[in-house]
Amino acid sequence: MTGRFSIEEVAPTVDGGRYPAKAVVGELMPVTVTAYREGHHALGVNVVWQGPDGTDRPFTRLRPLGVGLDRWEAFVRPDEPGEWTFRIEAFDDPYLTWHNAVTKKLAAGQGLADLANDLAEGASLLTEAARSLPLNAESRAGIQLTDRGYAYGRGSVITESGEIPEAAMPTPRAERARIFAAAEALRDEELSLVERTTPALQLEDLLWDKPIRRYPTASDTYRVWVDRRKALFSSWYEFFPRSEGAVLPHQSGTFQTAAKRLPAVAEMGFDVLYLPPIHPIGRTWRKGRNNSLMARAEDVGSPWAIGADEGGHDAIHPDLGTASDFREFVAAANELGVEVAMDLALQCSPDHPWVTEHPEWFTHRADGTIAYAENPPKKYQDIYPLNFDNDPEGIRAEMLRIVRHWMGEGIRAFRVDNPHTKPLDFWHWLIGEVKKTDPDVIFLAEAFTRPAVMHGLGKIGFTQSYTYFTWRTSADEMRDYCQELVASAHYMTPNFWPNTPDILHETLQHGGPPMFKIRAVLASMLSPSWGLYSGYELFEHEPRPGAEEYLDNEKFELRPRDWERAEIEGRSLKGFLTRLNEIRKQNPALHWLRNLRFQNSDNPGILVWSKKDPDSANTILVACSFDATAVQWSTVDLDMPSLGLDWGDRIRVHDLLSGANYVWGASGNAVRLDPIFSPAHIFTVERIGA
Structure with a gap:
């Protein structure tokens, strides 16, 4: 920065501008800065916002x-995806300096003699302002967010719909005429002091x-x-296609049988x-049931042990069907409003x-063998990690080809397995290359790793990230963690999962249906994006010992489920999950992360929070x-301005x-939560008076 005034602590920025900050289409992104000048003259500050096409949008003050x-x-x-700049x-704002001075002098009772120079200087300023006013399309700049909607400049609210009516935007020619008239009033010695100054002081919003x-x-x-x-607001569901329609002991389901499960996913x-x-699954060192080292002939193996004679990362496991079957599966999902x-x-x-x-894409041990994956003392003999250093250009080109291959098959979202075990500069490059041509592609990082690495993956380009949500099991822990996530919202977007095929937390092992x-309420109402692994709705909770x-x-066997029988017998959470997703879709306050605010509960076992659109x-x-x-009781006090x-x-x-309906105020609101009947309240808020 060079120039007259000091500009510091600009936000949002990531690592001083090394990486771009993040937002989504339609999101109100806060821009903040520390800016100051010498003396008492007024300083103006604006942000110049440039779209992906490189053209400046009207500045916002x-x-x-x-x-x-x-x-x-x-x-x-x-209002569109891609890379923006600001x-x-x-x-120096001479009109605001003049306005502040004249307002104070009039309030102090000073007369015409005291303000003679101010009147002349004001007339000159207004003439300058009128002549510099553009006569082209109206500026939308200066629109500010208020508690009730939007205000034009610093004046009254124009609308609560988010749209500025054309009738509320005066034409530049009319604005120019108004400014000239105010300048003439300042010069008119036939008028009283109040009559001379009032039109000029009333230009505060316009100027x-x-x-x-x-x-x-x-x-x-x-x-x-x-x-x-969808990079910010989405509801994810995971299932294994080979289990949907499978017949035990070893007849795999297919894309065609799995497609029969799609309507239920969409209905929820x-x-x-x-x-x-x-993809095809390897046979060498294939893992058996419950991760056993010795697989039986009928064991299907882990899908993450990718590659066999039938092909690698660009191939489909023949038991699932053909490429045509996969495309039909994707199309059937899309018709139901579900993205694969x-x-x-x-x-x-x-x-x-x-x-x-x-x-050369693998690491070789001293004895010449390829190193398999290890997390000592655990061994994963069925998986060979890739080495990204021996032939970086070759391996990068192939990985980009793989991603683009599946993009060509209709895939616009990827859940990335263990990205923290690959070089971050590789991901920065790969995601950047994809986004150059396809800015709509989403990358979800499955990164249960150290905080700095998790945050680093968000900074270098991952769209969303798994989080530590699963292990935040008290109200205080969850509140603190969510506040950390909100503070990182300019580069890291969370996706809350109560369970995954790898993770069955002890709270679900022992907590029962309540x-x-x-956990479903916490995940779906705290985070704009959340997800579940199939079987959650059946309360599956039996852990592998230890x-x-x-x-x-x-991960290691077929697991067909009798969904219809579970619903008939009342052993299904489907209706509750459906209601949570209905609430999410019908209430735009839940579509955002930056608006999360916590309210006060006097019971440490109850968490209370709000979101206002x-x-x-x-709300x-x-x-x-x-x-x-x-049963838990609490008295809830509300921060009313946050609502x-x-x-x-x-x-x-x-x-x-x-x-149920209740009437609440700022303090003393009683809450009773019964784990069997109602472990949570999800309220809409309506003002009914003072």
Whole structure:
């Protein structure tokens, strides 16, 4: 930065601008900065927002955050995916300086003699402002978010719909005429002091939006990557196609039989279906049931041991069907409003074609053998990790080819297996290459790893990330962790999963159906994106002894389920999950992460939080118990401004789960949560008066 004024602490930025910040189409992204100048003259600050096509959008002016803090904020809203840029500009605002001085002098009772110079200087300023006013298309700049909607400049609310009516936007010619008339009034000695100054002082909103800008100083330019909406708001469901329609002991399901499960997935409201690897599975060192080292002849093996005589990462396991069958499966899902996500697991079985065609892509031990995967003392003899260092150009080209191959088959979302075990610079390159041509592609990082690595993957380009949600088992832990995620929302988007094929937490092992409800409420209402692994709705909870994973794990065997019988016998959570996803879709407040606010509960076993939609009156308030065994009571106090309300307001809260209604105020609100009947309340909020 060079220029007259100081511009510091620009946000959102990632590692000082090394990587782009993130947002999604339609999201209100906060832009903040510290900017200041010498003396008492007014400083103006605006953000110049540039779209993926490289053209400047009308600037948006930042408003002060508090008095005397020199912190400024505005909201910008990207309207298409791709890489955007922004810069901050600070400038001398002579009209605002004049306005502040004249207002104070009039309030102090000073007369015409005292303000003679101010009147002349004001007339000159307004003439300058009128002549510099553009006569082209109206500027949309200066639109500010308020608790009730949007305000034009710093004036009254224009609309709560998110659209600025054309009638509310005066034409540039009319604006120019108004400014000239105010300048003439300042010069008119026949008028009283109040009559001379009032028209000029009433231009504050107009000249806030279209100011006189002197000595502009620009910051560096920063990047923002904008994804499609599903990158932030989505509901994922995982199943193994080979289990859907399978016949034990070893007849695999197919894409055709798995397609029969698609309507149930769509009916539950899930809009992304994640498939574990669908490729041929190696036979050498194939794992048996429950991860045993010795496989029986009929054992189907782990889908993550990719590659056999039938092909590798660009092939389909012949038991599942053909490429045509897969395309029909994807099309059937899309017709139901469900997008298919594929697993991208960059590892091989000993039988993968790459092992013989590209031995340089693997690490060799001292005895000449290829090193299999290990996490001592655990051994994964059925998997060979890739070595990205021996032939980086060759391996990068092949991995990009694989991704583009499946993109050509209709896949626009990838769940990436263990990305933290591959070089981050590789992922930065791969995701960047894909996004250059296809900015809508989503990459979900399955990275249960160290915090710095998890955050690093978000910074270098991963769209979403698995999180530590599963292991946050108290209200305090969950609150603290979610606040960390909100603080990282400009580069890391969470996806909350209560279970995965690898993870069956002890809370689900022992908590019974109430805990399954509790964890589903927490995941679906706290995070805009969440997911479940098939079997959750049947309360599957039997662990392999001594492990945090399922007994008779589907990773190593076929596991067909009798869904209809479970529903008939009342052993299904399908209806509850369906209702959660309905609530999510019907309430835009739940579509965002940055709007998460926690409310006060005097019971440490109950978490209370709220989300308010910036574009509507929709507000959701949730109270959820962490206790699956006993009734819990709490008194809840609300931060009313965070709900868009005044402290004295009364509200009607309507429970979207039970249908009950209550009248609440700022404090002393009673909550009773029964783990059997109602472990959570999900309220809409309606103001009913003071």
